[in-house]
Amino acid sequence: MRFVVASAVLAVTAFVSVACGSSAQTPQQIVDARIEDMKKLGANVKGTSQAATPAEAKAKIAEAIAFSETIAARFPKGTGIGDAGITKTRALQDIWAKPAEFKAAADKLTAILKDVGVAIDSGDKAKVEAAFSQVYPGCGGCHKPFRGPEH
Numbered sequence: 001m002r003f004v005v006a007s008a009v010l011a012v013t014a015f016v017s018v019a020c021g022s023s024a025q026t027p028q029q030i031v032d033a034r035i036e037d038m039k040k041l042g043a044n045v046k047g048t049s050q051a052a053t054p055a056e057a058k059a060k061i062a063e064a065i066a067f068s069e070t071i072a073a074r075f076p077k078g079t080g081i082g083d084a085g086i087t088k089t090r091a092l093q094d095i096w097a098k099p100a101e102f103k104a105a106a107d108k109l110t111a112i113l114k115d116v117g118v119a120i121d122s123g124d125k126a127k128v129e130a131a132f133s134q135v136y137p138g139c140g141g142c143h144k145p146f147r148g149p150e151h
């Protein structure tokens, strides 16, 4: 129970910083901020798999979940490849042409990450590994259709 409370606090903190950070930003600043947060997502996912204790794993996955829940909102219209004021992004215009699919890919990742959290709570290593094996395919499920090539 203690871990659950700690994760909830973390999730709220992450959400508040996202909400504050997104006001009065230029389109490129929105892009830069979400790329930074995507990198943190990568670090939190990796940190979950390498955590020394279940509590540490739970804290990392909670941060990953908190960001994952904001992904769809981090891509406002006008922040993709070719949009005014955008000099660097890999966000394909299909994100806005197929918003339901994009949202579904984000929701899918959130569900996968939550499954990992539940598995950590169970204390069953095999369950954690099985749940975690879905995580990177969950990233790919969005990157493949919606992220352009590196520049």
Ligand code: HEC
Pocket (backbone or CB within 6 Å): 031, 034, 035, 038, 039, 041, 042, 045, 071, 088, 089, 090, 091, 092, 102, 103, 105, 106, 109, 135, 136, 138, 139, 140, 142, 143, 146, 147
């Ligand atoms: C719903 C869609 C979606 C999901 C799910 C998603 N990403 Fe991304 N990600 C993107 C898009 C789109 C970009 C490009 C953002 C930009 O350049 O503006 C991106 C960019 C990134 C970047 C920045 C480096 C770069 O320029 O490509 C990293 C790192 C990253 N994602 C990691 C992850 C990891 C790890 C996961 C899974 C745990 C994940 N992402 C899940 C859509 C997604």
